[in-house]
Amino acid sequence: MPVYEGDPGVEIKAWSALANGNSANVSSLSFGAHTGTHVDAPAHFIEGARKIDALSLETLIGPARVIRVPDDIMEIDLDFLAKCDLDQVRRVLFHTRNSNFWSEGFRKDFTHLSPEAAEKLVGLGVKLAVGSKESVFAQFKSTNDTPILNLEGKFFLIHAPGGLIAAYRKCTHLGCSVPWNAAEDQFHCPCHGSLYDKHTAVVKGGPAPKPLQLFHITTDASGTLIVDTNPLNVIDRQANVWDPKVLEITE
Numbered sequence: 662m663p664v665y666e667g668d669p670g671v672e673i674k675a676w677s678a679l680a681n682g683n684s685a686n687v688s689s690l691s692f693g694a695h696t697g698t699h700v701d702a703p704a705h706f707i708e709g710a711r712k713i714d715a716l717s718l719e720t721l722i723g724p725a726r727v728i729r730v731p732d733d734i735m736e737i738d739l740d741f742l743a744k745c746d747l748d749q750v751r752r753v754l755f756h757t758r759n760s761n762f763w764s765e766g767f768r769k770d771f772t773h774l775s776p777e778a779a780e781k782l783v784g785l786g787v788k789l790a791v792g793s794k795e796s797v798f799a800q801f802k803s804t805n806d807t808p809i810l811n812l813e814g815k816f817f818l819i820h821a822p823g824g825l826i827a828a829y830r831k832c833t834h835l836g837c838s839v840p841w842n843a844a845e846d847q848f849h850c851p852c853h854g855s856l857y858d859k860h861t862a863v864v865k866g867g868p869a870p871k872p873l874q875l876f877h878i879t880t881d882a883s884g885t886l887i888v889d890t891n892p893l894n895v896i897d898r899q900a901n902v903w904d905p906k907v908l909e910i911t912e
């Protein structure tokens with residue numbers, strides 16, 4: 662199994678064995694986190710960023726588009742992406758020549774994404790339909806304004822003063838997924854305790870430096886609300902106060 666150069670290898674040892682009179686066969690397994698197929702957490706290269714336990718499994722599980730990359734391509738760049746059908750895609754798997762290297766140990770000449778292509782993929786965010794304005798406000802009315810979670814789009818629809826906002830549920834402290842806490846009637850980040858307001862998603866406590874970011878909301882020709890989940894195109898509020906100028910959908 663490939664292991665990154667200099668990292669600890671894979672070691673499997675018998676810890677206890679029935680043959681030795683122990684009550685069970687138990688193995689001990691030790692290896693570095695860069696063994697075989699793995700996910701790099703943001704903290705791998707960014708000090709203080711999220712570690713792997715803070716990444717939501719929702720991000721990694723679900724329908725994906727598989728794109729075969731020809732063997733003569735060493736770098737997946739913007740030109741290559743321009744030829745791919747990425748419409749409405751939430752997850753992409755690139756099937757590259759790297760699959761042939763599985764038994765060869767770690768190779769440095771692997772096919773990879775260019776930084777620009779990686780940025781482009783991060784910014785793909787799908788535009789999600791979330792129903793009519795009337796239906797959303799009716800739901801707020803019947804639930805005492807409980808924020809509406811959209812798991813796929815990673816946002817909450819929130820009944821803001823005078824309208825509707827879509828808050829990206831990524832904590833502005835270190836990026837954990839922020840849940841709604843019904844008992845506390847506020848958003849409460851489980852990682853370091855940041856608290857966000859029910860109606861505005863501004864910070865009420867904890868280390869978060871600014872309010873939750875907002876996704877843009879528009880209405881299509883039929884009156885359906887459309888939330889743009891592109892994380893590179895958010896409303897980024899620096900001041901920790903409610904500003905009605907961010908409202909794109911009013912009551």
Ligand code: FES
Nearest residue numbers: 832834835850853
């Ligand atoms: S990630 Fe630290 S409080 Fe949310």
